[in-house]
Amino acid sequence: MSASINIKNVTKTFETMTALDDVSIDIKAGEFVTLVGTSGCGKSTLLRILSGLETVTDGEVTCDEKPIKGTNANRIMVFQEHTLLPFLSIRKNIAFALKGTKLYKTEKKNIDHWLSLAGLTEFANKYPHQLSGGMRQRAALVRALAVQPEVLMLDEPLGALDNFTRMTLQDELLKLWQEQNNTIIMVTHDVDEAVYLSQKIIVMTPRPGRIKEALEVSMSYPRNHADSEFIELRTTILKNLNYAKEVKEQYEEYSI
Numbered sequence: 556m557s558a559s560i561n562i563k564n565v566t567k568t569f570e571t572m573t574a575l576d577d578v579s580i581d582i583k584a585g586e587f588v589t590l591v592g593t594s595g596c597g598k599s600t601l602l603r604i605l606s607g608l609e610t611v612t613d614g615e616v617t618c619d620e621k622p623i624k625g626t627n628a629n630r631i632m633v634f635q636e637h638t639l640l641p642f643l644s645i646r647k648n649i650a651f652a653l654k655g656t657k658l659y660k661t662e663k664k665n666i667d668h669w670l671s672l673a674g675l676t677e678f679a680n681k682y683p684h685q686l687s688g689g690m691r692q693r694a695a696l697v698r699a700l701a702v703q704p705e706v707l708m709l710d711e712p713l714g715a716l717d718n719f720t721r722m723t724l725q726d727e728l729l730k731l732w733q734e735q736n737n738t739i740i741m742v743t744h745d746v747d748e749a750v751y752l753s754q755k756i757i758v759m760t761p762r763p764g765r766i767k768e769a770l771e772v773s774m775s776y777p778r779n780h781a782d783s784e785f786i787e788l789r790t791t792i793l794k795n796l797n798y799a800k801e802v803k804e805q806y807e808e809y810s811i
């Protein structure tokens with residue numbers, strides 16, 4: 556199950572600060588979209604708006620053409636900082652999330668599967684404070700996946716993980732997305748990750764938060780980091796973010 560998301564001319568201001576300026580994005584049902592950009596360009600604010608935790612100052616956001624008003628179990632967000640319940644074990648955190656949905660009866664037998672996917676089988680009965688930061692992040696991610704929302708919003712979900720765990724979870728995320736067919740909107744700082752995972756990449760720039768470019772990615776899955784098309788797209792994005800200047804240009808910028 557999945558739902559479409561439409562973001563139309565959205566502006567969000569916090570007092571005098573414009574966090575988002577006239578942002579429009581069309582997201583198809585079942586599409587995997589990533590938002591890429593430096594810190595402060597409004598990525599988290601946009602996800603908070605889509606999850607219903609924040610309202611727009613101007614513009615419109617809809618889910619399956621209905622205005623987004625408040626939170627809904629069909630639109631789940633995994634925050635940059637994990638939000639596991641501190642007084643429940645990891646297993647019970649997943650069970651608790653499932654209990655809020657119709658899936659509990661059929662899915663409670665799969666909790667061990669989710670724990671194993673996150674590499675947390677041995678830590679199932681531990682509490683969040685007994686886990687490392689990366690483990691907590693993995694637990695929060697599989698807790699959201701277990702609930703099978705129509706729209707899954709992920710705010711740098713793999714940010715605190717070491718490279719190998721990160722690559723394993725990227726593949727698991729792709730597999731689950733292909734199985735569950737949900738709409739995924741993911742924030743990442745990692746351009747490689749965006750190219751590896753998504754069908755659409757939204758490149759954003761800060762102050763005010765704007766869309767620099769929306770790139771459609773037609774490469775089939777699984778993708779290869781070493782393909783020329785992969786490398787070309789990564790370079791285009793880095794250029795858009797001003798991280799791939801010619802050496803001469805860099806030299807001129809810093810010379811007096």
Ligand SMILES: Nc1ncnc2c1ncn2[C@@H]1O[C@H](COP(=O)(O)OP(=O)(O)O)[C@@H](O)[C@H]1O
Nearest residue numbers: 569572573574593594595596597598599600601
């Ligand atoms: N609740 C808030 N109150 C005031 N300013 C905020 C608030 N949330 C975000 N901002 C500001 O909006 C801008 C965008 O923030 P954010 O969406 O967190 O960016 P990103 O996730 O891309 O790093 C930042 O300058 C941030 O300081």
Ligand SMILES: [Mg+2]
Nearest residue numbers: 598599600635
């Ligand atoms: Mg953020």
